[in-house]
Amino acid sequence: MNLQKKVDSLVFKSNNESIETIICMSYMDNYDIAYSDVISFFSKEEIKYFENIKYDKRIKSYLLGRYASKNAVGKLLNINKLDEITIENGILGQPVVYEKSGSGVQVSISHCNNIGISIAYPPLTSIGIDIEKIDSEKYDLLYKVITDTERMLIEQHDIRDRHWMLTLMWTAREALAKCIKTGFTVPLDFFSIKDVFEKNQIHYGCFLNFTQYQFMCFEQKGYLISVVYPKKTELLHGGEKSLKLKEAKV
Structure with missing residues (x-):
């Protein structure tokens, strides 16, 4: 098959x-x-x-x-x-x-x-997962739907890494929406990311509003995969x- x-x-x-x-x-x-x-x-x-x-x-x-x-x-x-x-x-x-x-x-x-x-x-x-291709052509589109806090996180990185970080944020948001089983039926700002840090080649982060959850994100050959799970x-x-x-x- x-x-x-x-x-x-x-x-x-x-x-x-x-x-x-x-x-x-x-x-x-x-x-x-x-x-x-x-x-x-x-x-x-x-x-x-x-x-x-x-x-x-x-x-x-x-x-x-x-x-x-x-x-x-x-x-x-x-x-x-x-x-x-x-x-x-x-x-x-x-x-x-x-x-x-x-x-x-x-x-x-x-x-x-x-x-x-x-x-x-x-x-x-409760767990959610999402996968997205790292695509610089989607940068402008995705940049419009993130918050000022998230833009500040992105701008802390080199220009060449910003579309990578933007994809990370999108996959983390998607995974959270699946984790709480609402999808994007509420305003996107509700899924805003508060912080991101790296450990052992995996990125971790937390959310501004959904403080009971955290996420991990890793790259797989041009794709980013995010997993959201309880903070405890x-x-x-x-x-x-x-x-x-x-x-x-x-």
């Missing part, structure tokens, strides 16, 4: 309790994929939805997102048959997971170009290596 994946475990700690999550990146070299490959991992409900999608861009994003999220859920719950997992859209467009055990596991999904990414996590926490939670030692997703040929 043309769809490929890379799966890693991220373990967080909260109140001395370990929280295992699974992050999965899916990707395709080209758009050519056999229908038999699709129905091998889609549930009956997903096949019906898929057959009614009209536009190629949406078909691709649905394939990548569902393949990544179902592999993440399957790995977390030890489910080998992906067609036993159904991921539907909730009232606000958020992904909702259905599987036989009724574990309550949740996922966050993002996609960009030929890449999909998802993180599966237990219901006792920390990524256990060794997580930086998992975040690099070194085997993914994106």
Whole structure:
């Protein structure tokens, strides 16, 4: 099958309790994929939805997102048959997971170009993920929707790094919107970033209004991936290596 994946475990700690999550990146070299490959991992409900999608861009994003999220859920719950997992859209467009055990596991999904990414996590926490391509041509457009505080953070960097920082801010905002399951249904200024710092080649930061959350951001071959998670939670030692997703040929 043309769809490929890379799966890693991220373990967080909260109140001395370990929280295992699974992050999965899916990707395709080209758009050519056999229908038999699709129905091998889609549930009956997903096949019906898929057959009614009209536009190629949406078909691709649905394939990548569902393949990544179902592999993440399957790995977390030890489910080998992906067609036993159904991921539907909730009232606000958020992904909702259905599987036989009724574990309550949740996922966050993002996609960009030929890449999909998802993180599966237990219901006792809340996590959001987003991926964006670093594209200097989008600089002016994105610069218009950030706050003065965020502009000051960007201007502290060299000119050549400013579009990188702007992409970081956009992915962190998107990941937060997915984490709290609202999407951008509220003013964008609500998602304003307060601070950003770097540690071990990963950028971390916090938000001005949503002080209960923090984010991490890392680069993967021209793309930035942001993960938002509760501030009272920390990524256990060794997580930086998992975040690099070194085997993914994106």
